[in-house]
């Protein structure tokens with residue numbers, strides 16, 4: 001310490017530069033350039049945690065109109081930036097110090113990578129002079145995150161800060177979005193350089209050279225769609241990324257094609273739409289997977305045939321031709337062989353396709369819709385949400401009531417486990433970006449911090465956390481962040497006393513050997529109160545709606561501990577690697593009253 | 599099946615790691631990887647040979663393109679090309695036994711580039727099979743091989759090659775499929791050169 005030039009010495013210039021980042025040529029420190037560049041990129045909030053190697057940046061922060069949210073663990077920072085990005089469509093920004101600060105970001109970076117979320121993570125790094133010497137809190141974070149980021153950068157000079165950061169934003173946003181990490185050495189923050197936001201503009205991003213759809217393929221796809229008897233649209237996250245809502249809807253309505261959604265695709269097509277089937281895959285309703293298995297044409301829109309949606313590939317939709325519309329050429333033929341690949345931004349791809357499709361005149365398709373409708377009937381009767389109140393509280397009840405109480409309009413941020421699947425099954429999302437969940441990585445601990453990010457991105461929206469007792473405890477420290485920021489955030493803990501999804505697998509596949517899945521938790525109401533947050537506990541179904549109503553009318557954070565049935569399972573379930581039709585149905589559980597029992 | 603890719607990449611620290619890391623992630627074994635300067639300043643050229651399923655070529659190329667530092671990828675496949683590898687082979691040989699090795703080297707159009715009292719060094723250039731042929735013959739002859747250093751395969755497509763097209767267009771990585779097709783049809787195979795690398799084996 002002490003050798004470095006202090007950021008303060010430039011404070012006079014900074015004011016002007018910060019207010020007008022687009023005008024050129026002011027001499028600033030690297031730290032100031034960092035914030036000025038973020039400001040120029042339209043960033044008004046970052047999620048972070050300070051430490052030695054990033055202190056020069058923190059020192060300069062007060063000169064810039066950027067809100068800093070102090071997290072309680074850097075994993076929280078990356079999840080918050082992620083939740084912010086998913087809720088708003090903008091690039092989320094997380095910031096941390098070197099070494100442990102940087103490694104703590106990693107889980108959140110991987111989470112964003114697997115779900116293609118645009119994010120920029122900034123880490124401090126030891127001085128360039130001591131790089132590679134195992135200096136205090138030195139860690140090779142660009143090495144560590146190399147396979148977890150779209151790209152990453154090590155910046156060792158103040159001159160590089162602006163151009164590299166600008167490029168990082170461009171990379172994060174472009175094509176298939178994803179996280180980018182910028183590691184900035186302490187001396188790069190302390191050094192000074194000319195700052196010119198405009199001059200730092202990166203070259204236009206090289207589009208992926210294989211991003212090209214032959215017009216012949218478009219015609220061929222249209223031909224397949226016209227002649228299909230049993231088509232199904234598979235709606236994925238790409239619809240949201242590309243904002244291709246209207247185009248997908250037009251395709252479905254014009255050709256009368258039912259729409260099945262991936263977990264991350266929920267909300268991209270309105271759940272209440274008559275053509276919406278619901279979620280496909282491992283915990284999709286029977287009729288959804290049935291429709292896919294019976295289909296003669298799958299039209300995949302911005303989804304990647306993840307193993308959780310296909311089950312066994314050998315038996316997946318055996319009679320269906322596949323049209324794969326995808327922005328990432330590396331996804332084509334990765335898991336499922338495409339008969340026609342339409343590569344490009346989904347909205348553009350669909351806009352090129354739709355003119356080739358005239359509305360169907362024949363009634364062939366309604367036979368298909370009738371067939372699907374018929375297959376729905378038999379299973380819907382036994383649906384737990386239709387059951388009368390028997391005194392038992394099921395998570396499905398909670399989700400169903402939450403959906404009713406919020407009119408299906410809240411942003412729900414879920415954690416990972418059974419409650420996540422119940423939410424996906426029973427909370428009907430009509431709007432895009434209203435379900436935020438970790439799909440690809442399945443990161444427990446995601447919900448609370450991601451919800452904080454979402455609430456900050458959309459302060460006018462009602463935001464609910466839905467977390468399990470296990471996952472909630474992984475990042476529960478962020479309650480403190482929610483309290484400090486006084487966020488109007490509602491938190492539902494679905495407390496079943498178990499790592500429920502693990503218990504379910506043990507029940508089905510490991511002879512009920514409940515090893516390490518029973519879980520003791522603190523009293524979540526008291527935990528909330530310790531944070532100065534109001535909390536209530538709910539044990540009976542009749543208490544669900546009043547508790548939700550109280551939470552909604554309360555200003556500020558609110559925790560509800562839903563004490564639900566301990567050994568309930570998510571049905572139906574397709575065991576990993578099995579065929580979609582080999583599902584486990586809800587058994588006649590004596591605990592569960594069925595409609596017929598009455 | 600062996601796949602060969604030629605990749606033009608930015609000449610920056612860490613780029614090799616990014617490329618290698620991609621193959622590791624895809625769980626694909628790299629058989630050989632050569633890197634050196636290309637005809638353009640700041641651009642390195644890699645020839646990557648890897649062992650992967652016959653259908654993996656598309657995904658590998660598409661994934662390589664997702665790396666920010668990769669400018670151009672060419673999946674050589676069956677396209678007409680020249681492949682070469684260079685090997686240095688040190689063989690135990692005394693002044694009495696040298697002449698035998700000299701003869702062999704000549705048949706393979708290899709050169710002797712170093713002589714020591716107890717060993718000699720052979721430099722050989724050619725397709726892999728030619729190099730392997732020489733090694734095999736040396737072994738069969740009972741010559742003791744002390745060291746082998748091989749560069750791995752380097753590949754260049756015949757006729758107008760990809761990076762020239764790039765240069766002409768002055769936009770890295772923007773080459774279109776049509777350009778490639780046009781090039782392919784314009785290629786003329788050169789049998790004369792093919793004959794040269796035939797050596798003893800065939």
Ligand SMILES: Cc1ncc(C[n+]2csc(CCOP(=O)(O)OP(=O)(O)O)c2C)c(N)n1
Nearest residue numbers: 417418419442444468469470471499500501
């Ligand atoms: C960080 C992390 N560790 C482990 C897992 C494996 N896992 C998936 S679901 C689950 C149980 C989650 O329990 P809980 O949060 O109580 O939710 P529930 O399933 O009971 O609703 C576990 C341990 C995971 N997804 N993420």
Ligand SMILES: [Mg+2]
Nearest residue numbers: 468469498500
């Ligand atoms: Mg639980």
